[in-house]
Amino acid sequence: MKLLSVFLFFIVLSPVAFCESKIDSVLLKSIMMMFKEDQKWRIESRNLINGKKSLYNEATINKNTGRVDSLNMIEAKKIISKHGFPGYDLVGEDGSKGFWAIIQHCDEDLAFQQRALVLMSKQVKRHNASGENYAFLQDRVLIGQGHKQLYGTQVSIDLKTHYAKPLPIQDSLNVDLRRKTVGLSPLNDYLKLFDRR
Structure with missing residues (x-):
């Protein structure tokens, strides 16, 4: 009888074990490095706007922001092509939210932002990505298309x-x-x- 109960216990638990996903640590590290660069120049810009000290002038900040956004978009396109929109199960909450921030700043390619939005929607429906962040991206895409936004985030x-x-x-x-x-x-x-x- 003990053997049977152990076997049944294994059968009950095994689907859960097989459904669990493993965080892709290499992808997570890559996204977080991209996000760090994305934020670095935006923080410097905010400092200037708010009258705080910055090591950089406005022209340098703007140039580097544009450069980082372009490089990040190239990498983000590769990630989307390989993984779709990376959800919590793939890169954790920080990685998924960091990737969203990078997509937010891909304004030079509205079609790419739209594609990412559709893929993110699937993850949000699975509770595998942030609904709040989805609203921000949806508004950004709508405004980019010349439409009115839904949530007032822009x-x-x-x-x-x-x-x-x-x-x-x-x-x-x-x-x-x-x-x-x-x-x-x-x-x-x-x-x-x-x-x-």
């Missing part, structure tokens, strides 16, 4: 008043309902994050 900042306002939104009366469904804070709270007065 904003402009008035240089005189320093107030942020969202770029045009579809059905703006229900924007907070849509934001809530993907885990975003209310729009007014989000806009306060940009307040530099």
Whole structure:
């Protein structure tokens, strides 16, 4: 009887073991290195905008941001071709979110961003990627296509008043309902994050 119960225990657990995925540490390391470079120049840019010290002038920051974005896009295309949109099961939460940030900055190739958005949608439906980040990318793609956004994540900042306002939104009366469904804070709270007065 003991043998039978051990055997049944193995049968019950074995599908779980076979379904577990292993983090691709090489891919994760590559994505995190790309993300680190992506953020380095954006942090320097934010420092300049906010009147903080930076080791670089605006021209150098802009040049390096463009260079890094171009190089990252080349690598991101290779990753998408081989793996699709890397979800939590492949590169963990940090890796998946880092990859999303890289895609956010691939504005030079809107068709590629759209492709990544479709692939990310599949991962979000599986709860294998961030719904919040998906909303940001969807808005970015819509704005890039010349359409109104859905979630109000894309904003402009008035240089005189320093107030942020969202770029045009579809059905703006229900924007907070849509934001809530993907885990975003209310729009007014989000806009306060940009307040530099």
